[in-house]
Amino acid sequence: xxxxxLGSSSGTPTKQRNVSGYAVFREDLKPWYLVDCGEATQHxxxxxxxxxxxxxxxxxxxxxxxxxxxxPGLIAxxxxxxxxxxxxxxxxxxxxxFIRAAMAMSEWNLPFxxxxxxxxxxxxxxxxWVAIQSCPLQxxxxxxxxxxxxxxxxxxxxxxxxxxxxxxxxxxYNRLQRGEDVVYNGQQLLAKNYSYLAWQxxxxxxxxxxxxxxxxxxxxxxxxxxxxxATFLADDLHKVGSHxxxxxxxRISAYAQKKAIPAxxxxxxxxxxxxxxxxxxxxxxxxEHYARRLFLAADGMRVKINKTLEAExxxxxxxxx
Amino acid sequence: xxxxxLGSSSGTPTKQRNVSGYAVFREDLKPWYLVDCGEATQHxxxxxxxxxxxxxxxxxxxxxxxxxxxxPGLIAxxxxxxxxxxxxxxxxxxxxxFIRAAMAMSEWNLPFxxxxxxxxxxxxxxxxWVAIQSCPLQxxxxxxxxxxxxxxxxxxxxxxxxxxxxxxxxxxYNRLQRGEDVVYNGQQLLAKNYSYLAWQxxxxxxxxxxxxxxxxxxxxxxxxxxxxxATFLADDLHKVGSHxxxxxxxRISAYAQKKAIPAxxxxxxxxxxxxxxxxxxxxxxxxEHYARRLFLAADGMRVKINKTLEAExxxxxxxxx
Numbered sequence: 001x002x003x004x005x006l007g008s009s010s011g012t013p014t015k016q017r018n019v020s021g022y023a024v025f026r027e028d029l030k031p032w033y034l035v036d037c038g039e040a041t042q043h044x045x046x047x048x049x050x051x052x053x054x055x056x057x058x059x060x061x062x063x064x065x066x067x068x069x070x071x072p073g074l075i076a077x078x079x080x081x082x083x084x085x086x087x088x089x090x091x092x093x094x095x096x097x098f099i100r101a102a103m104a105m106s107e108w109n110l111p112f113x114x115x116x117x118x119x120x121x122x123x124x125x126x127x128x129w130v131a132i133q134s135c136p137l138q139x140x141x142x143x144x145x146x147x148x149x150x151x152x153x154x155x156x157x158x159x160x161x162x163x164x165x166x167x168x169x170x171x172x173y174n175r176l177q178r179g180e181d182v183v184y185n186g187q188q189l190l191a192k193n194y195s196y197l198a199w200q201x202x203x204x205x206x207x208x209x210x211x212x213x214x215x216x217x218x219x220x221x222x223x224x225x226x227x228x229x230a231t232f233l234a235d236d237l238h239k240v241g242s243h244x245x246x247x248x249x250x251r252i253s254a255y256a257q258k259k260a261i262p263a264x265x266x267x268x269x270x271x272x273x274x275x276x277x278x279x280x281x282x283x284x285x286x287x288e289h290y291a292r293r294l295f296l297a298a299d300g301m302r303v304k305i306n307k308t309l310e311a312e313x314x315x316x317x318x319x320x321x
Numbered sequence: 322x323x324x325x326x327l328g329s330s331s332g333t334p335t336k337q338r339n340v341s342g343y344a345v346f347r348e349d350l351k352p353w354y355l356v357d358c359g360e361a362t363q364h365x366x367x368x369x370x371x372x373x374x375x376x377x378x379x380x381x382x383x384x385x386x387x388x389x390x391x392x393p394g395l396i397a398x399x400x401x402x403x404x405x406x407x408x409x410x411x412x413x414x415x416x417x418x419f420i421r422a423a424m425a426m427s428e429w430n431l432p433f434x435x436x437x438x439x440x441x442x443x444x445x446x447x448x449x450w451v452a453i454q455s456c457p458l459q460x461x462x463x464x465x466x467x468x469x470x471x472x473x474x475x476x477x478x479x480x481x482x483x484x485x486x487x488x489x490x491x492x493x494y495n496r497l498q499r500g501e502d503v504v505y506n507g508q509q510l511l512a513k514n515y516s517y518l519a520w521q522x523x524x525x526x527x528x529x530x531x532x533x534x535x536x537x538x539x540x541x542x543x544x545x546x547x548x549x550x551a552t553f554l555a556d557d558l559h560k561v562g563s564h565x566x567x568x569x570x571x572r573i574s575a576y577a578q579k580k581a582i583p584a585x586x587x588x589x590x591x592x593x594x595x596x597x598x599x600x601x602x603x604x605x606x607x608x609e610h611y612a613r614r615l616f617l618a619a620d621g622m623r624v625k626i627n628k629t630l631e632a633e634x635x636x637x638x639x640x641x642x
Contacts, residue, residue, distance in 0.1 A: 039394035040361035065427040073360035077333045106386040
């Protein structure tokens with residue numbers, strides 16, 4: 001289970017960073033999910049292996065333009081990708097209105113259905129391989145985080161136990177492995193006793209703008225990777241003013257440490273912090289307060305939660321073709 | 322006077338081409354103009370020397386998304402550029418509504434005024450250094466071309482004539498050069514008799530989607546460079562069907578030849594024609610019907626109309642920084 005950063009800039013694009021967008025996918029499965037869709041997110045997707053044809057759902061964190069202005073173009077291009085299966089969009093009601101306004105203006109004839117709903121209604125909705133849940137955050141406008149809880153996990157047979165109990169191999173082995181209970185020689189065998197998950201569910205949370213990390217308290221237990229904005233250094237946020245409704249590096253790092261979150265991906269940086277060496281001060285402030293696995297987002301970066309539930313960076317930026 | 326192609330793809334962006342956008346500028350003056358603003362036009366502008374601070378007007382050709390979905394993000398970013406002077410947007414009424422909807426959704430507080438008007442109302446409007454006029458075209462939806470007629474041209478003194486008439490030098494020389502009539506030794510000297518334009522006004526037309534080149538008849542005389550879509554080769558357009566409302570390479574090339582337009586920049590190519598070698602068939606079809614100066618658009622390409630009124634390509638693509 002991976003997240004690929006499509007945009008890590010706050011407010012406005014820079015030469016090195018686009019505005020917000022995060023792709024959640026698994027290497028072995030085609031459906032994928034998009035959190036936020038700032039302008040030119042579809043352009044960033046062209047630099048990945050992902051296709052609009054297999055995009056299953058878009059989840060928008062809040063209505064600010066740097067998180068949603070890419071929706072009309074991306075949806076229109078999905079219409080040109082040949083897809084006919086529905087596309088789910090979860091977004092605040094005003095963002096859904098914005099999509100409808102764009103569609104009406106340009107007289108779209110989408111060859112697929114748009115399934116529109118709001119984050120408030122997203123309570124552990126099951127998608128192809130993941131259950132997604134929303135969590136309200138604190139910002140100048142209603143903002144949400146999305147929790148991805150992996151549900152599609154292959155099972156392994158407990159061969160030793162089966163052999164020990166002299167249960168011979170046969171088609172019932174496959175059924176037990178798929179999680180089905182079977183009858184063998186007149187005896188009922190429960191799948192849960194003879195097979196087990198090949199790995200534990202991986203859990204990731206991707207947040208919109210949020211000045212109050214503790215908003216995440218209700219959903220944070222068991223999370224393996226938290227993706228959260230750190231728009232400013234603490235001192236800079238103090239100068240800019242708390243009216244912005246943003247977090248700073250210290251605040252979110254301290255929260256992640258307190259909650260023992262094993263991995264933290266900071267993102268949504270103010271344009272004042274240049275990629276590369278400009279990140280050092282952010283790293284310093286973060287590591288002062290957070291002692292576990294830390295990543296600072298760059299566009300194209302992929303962070304994977306392994307089946308051992310450890311997060312690692314598997315790609316630092318887009319690979320030029 | 323130059324045009325820089327910011328996007329040359331029709332419908333959807335590709336890895337090599339963005340959707341429509343054209344910057345019109347002069348090297349010696351700061352104000353510039355943008356025709357069309359497909360998604361990620363502001364990202365393309367980051368690859369040029371142009372700044373949103375000095376953008377004087379945006380002119381949208383029609384309401385299809387690939388020509389206008391970049392407006393909300395670009396205008397929002399202009400708000401972050403520190404500008405306080407007004408920005409003119411000329412666009413079909415529904416596009417102006419789309420901008421208003423985006424502004425209302427994201428709760429913008431723009432630090433400058435947006436001056437919104439429609440193309441129908443644009444009859445030789447004077448901007449800083451150019452007069453712009455709209456021309457209705459023929460497409461599936463109302464579409465327009467924009468004619469740029471240079472008005473800010475320095476004047477030269479006819480020194481020989483002044484000397485021949487024994488008019489001594491003095492402050493009246495400067496005034497005559499600026500185009501002011503003066504009184505010298507009790508005699509009125511008309512500026513038009515003693516100074517002249519340093520070069521003739523340069524004229525460029527940039528068009529939206531258009532299936533009927535002759536729509537340009539009312540404004541085409543004297544044009545030095547025509548920028549026009551050539552979405553398909555003639556045979557391909559025949560296969561795709563005329564319902565698309567587009568021109569093909571043959572149609573627009575033959576029109577430009579008939580009207581003796583000295584330079585033609587073809588653009589807005591279907592994604593089926595790859596940049597580079599994929600362009601050869603388009604070049605072949607164009608040169609079969611048009612024998613003058615031909616350019617095929619690439620993103621980042623700059624075409625300049627020199628003061629001798631001849632067009633030349635001064636840059637083939639974006640220069641990587």
